[in-house]
Amino acid sequence: MNENQTLINWYPGHMAKTKRLLQDQIRRIDLIIELCDARLPFSSRNPDLDRMISHKRRLLFLNKSDMADPDISQAWIRYFRKLGTEAYLTDAVRMRGKETIGLIERATKEIVEKALEKGVRKTVRAMIVGIPNVGKSTLINRLYGRSVAQIGDRPGVTKSNQWVKVSPYLELLDTPGLLWPRLDDQAAARRLCYIGCIKDDVVDLPDLTIHLLEELCETVPQSVKDRFRISDTGLRGAALLDAVCAGRGWLLKGAQYDYDRCCSVVLDEFRAGKLGRITMEKPPEGEDREKMTDGRA
Numbered sequence: 001m002n003e004n005q006t007l008i009n010w011y012p013g014h015m016a017k018t019k020r021l022l023q024d025q026i027r028r029i030d031l032i033i034e035l036c037d038a039r040l041p042f043s044s045r046n047p048d049l050d051r052m053i054s055h056k057r058r059l060l061f062l063n064k065s066d067m068a069d070p071d072i073s074q075a076w077i078r079y080f081r082k083l084g085t086e087a088y089l090t091d092a093v094r095m096r097g098k099e100t101i102g103l104i105e106r107a108t109k110e111i112v113e114k115a116l117e118k119g120v121r122k123t124v125r126a127m128i129v130g131i132p133n134v135g136k137s138t139l140i141n142r143l144y145g146r147s148v149a150q151i152g153d154r155p156g157v158t159k160s161n162q163w164v165k166v167s168p169y170l171e172l173l174d175t176p177g178l179l180w181p182r183l184d185d186q187a188a189a190r191r192l193c194y195i196g197c198i199k200d201d202v203v204d205l206p207d208l209t210i211h212l213l214e215e216l217c218e219t220v221p222q223s224v225k226d227r228f229r230i231s232d233t234g235l236r237g238a239a240l241l242d243a244v245c246a247g248r249g250w251l252l253k254g255a256q257y258d259y260d261r262c263c264s265v266v267l268d269e270f271r272a273g274k275l276g277r278i279t280m281e282k283p284p285e286g287e288d289r290e291k292m293t294d295g296r297a
């Protein structure tokens, strides 16, 4: 995979924009809502965010929790809360805007009460941040109750950077802050590709698909057997692609295996949750805990 070179060229522009946005607006922001993907609660966060907003109140939403393993998700919530991070499981597609507004209001109650003591009825301002594809625009649209943010990252779309009222005393920045994902760790970068946070056109798809199938054979062997009709989940490397092609009957003329189709269908089916609710990272324990937190909550 050559993601380091290509991604480093692609993301810093966005990251610089978010940094500028945070710098410009930071004094007006009362709350940061950070989104990560519940299937990868470690790799789908950006470690630099802490440095940018260390003093700001923050809510962490483990979004797409409908696609993650429920037990592991609960373990992550316990882990984050132990570290002092206010974390919640969310499903931005199905959530009720009102409930989420309630969470935001609870998180900022202290700020509002302090202002009230001085005789001011404060309007809380919140900003949503996260790496690509974690559901930032979907969440913004749910909170507004209508479509204001573009779903998916489309270059060239003019963003307005407006504070918009979502309830009488709550305003949200209509532009989500796009962060750069972790790229210092190959395994993390690969997992971000599995879930579609890094675009497929910068990776070697057969290599990515083999890695995904190998990880799935380790973690959910029965789902792999059922979905891809293979009997031996102990296979590794290209032999695994061959077995899946044979199992699903993906053959070209001359009985060649159709690897293009195999890669595209395996990735699509995994991303669509057809292998079940899978979380690819567990909360760290012992020494790993120190390594993974980077000293942050």
Ligand code: G4P
Pocket: 063, 064, 065, 066, 067, 090, 091, 092, 093, 094, 130, 131, 132, 133, 134, 135, 136, 137, 138, 139, 150, 151, 152, 153, 176, 196
């Ligand atoms: P972003 O702004 O952070 O980049 O993410 P965005 O809201 O554009 O959402 C990316 C995709 O994830 C969208 O799917 C969206 O519907 C889906 N999504 C967002 N939140 C959730 C969630 O909680 N659960 C599930 N299951 N899906 C969620 P899409 O329009 O099909 O785009 P794509 O996946 O084809 O890129």
